[in-house]
Amino acid sequence: MTTYEIATIVGSLRTASINGQLARALTKLAPPEFHFTMVSIGDLPLYNQDDDGNQAAPVKRLKQQIQAAQGLLFVTPEYNRAIPGVLKNAIDHASRPYGESAWAGKPAGVLGASVGTIGTAVAQQQLRTILAYLDVPTLGQPEVFVQAKEGLFDADGNIAASSRAFLQGWMDRYVAWVKKQCGG
Template sequence: MNIAVVVGSIRKDSYNRRFAEALAKLAPEGVKFNFLRIDDLPHYDQDDDGDNAPEVRRLKAEVEAADGVLFVTPEYNRSYSGVLKNAIDQASRPYGQAKWKGKPAAIVTVSYGPLSGAMAAQHLRNVLAVLDMPTLNQPEMYLQWKDGLVDEQGNVGPASKDFAQNFVDTFVAWVRRFKH
């Protein structure tokens, strides 16, 4: 099983990337988490729909090859990041040819603030509904970044490990429900 991971932060020491990489270590045997690159995508421009840049073609192929998609994003101004929106738009166009369509998805937010990205997740959930991506409802995973969330070895810290493992196991089961 191939899970595409789209991290909505391109910051060098991104909390979201660090947590997503720790989550990937919890995947059961036979499940691969494939991190998609989005920092090199041009800004979406409808004029390019007939002649996508190589980076956009790569993204579309990776999304198409995925059995499911895990979105991991920070919250910026009560929404998800612009780079994530751009990636979603690139792989959803031209109209009627979205590569996201039908891909089971889940959302994780990691934020420094006390609201832990819940608003970003809700905005993203609205977009995924339009893209016809069945999105895991429970368990929700909106995390506040604190020391120990990811340990020095890059693993989910002990205080969150059981919760994270349950999330990964539930998400993998969710994706299997839709796998052909």
């Protein structure tokens, strides 16, 4: 059986992040041949082009994790109608130096949750624009804009029954997308 390593990038550093919880719960909906690795982005220095020739150890680790993956899963909050700075910083690091992007060609899924009624719709659109420039094919449908409210997760931190079918449908499409992009 072919296995698929998926680098999971959560755009929030907060310990009790809704998006971190969503990422962990969502990965439980995937088939067993899909392995998700949470990629740490909180220890990255601020991107500075002067450092391209001598990237810091956390940057090298990030790039290695992305390069080792067959696919990407982005789970992002929305801050001030945009992706969080920490996520943009990680994207910039792994795309540099110019011509040495770790992102290129990796199929991605994009989703997120917010307490707001439009979920993370604006941040996701911004992220999709960035990923398109970086040659990251992104699953277009279904889009997932989750309003994080009471009952999204059950007592064990899993997706609650009220949202499970919808998010299972998204995961099924994502799995098929990654397999297709990887020639499987």
